[in-house]
Amino acid sequence: MIQFSYMLLFLLLVSSNTSANTQFNREQCQQLNQQRKAIRSQLRQPYTAEQGQKLQAKQQELLRLLQVHCKKPNGK
Structure with missing residues (x-):
């Protein structure tokens, strides 16, 4: 879960520094979809209200x- 948080943080930083139309590559889009x-x-498992939020x-x-960023992924 910690690794996921770091990856999400990284992608958020990358996306905030790019224009709204910049497309990620296929690998990045696949990682986002896996996450x-x-x-x-x-979400299908039991969790507390805080965890759910x-x-x-x-x-x-x-x-x-x-x-x-994944309408038309670039390369790879």
Whole structure:
């Protein structure tokens, strides 16, 4: 989970420093999608209200990144 948090933080920093139309490469988009699927899986498990809020916030941010930066992934 810690590694996931660092990856999400990295992608948030990268995305905030790029224009809204900059597209990530396929590998980055696949990683985002894998993280999104992992969160969806965690949301199907028991969790506290606080954990649920954090998971939902991460899921929303991942969806935003996918929608903005993965319409037409570059290369790889």
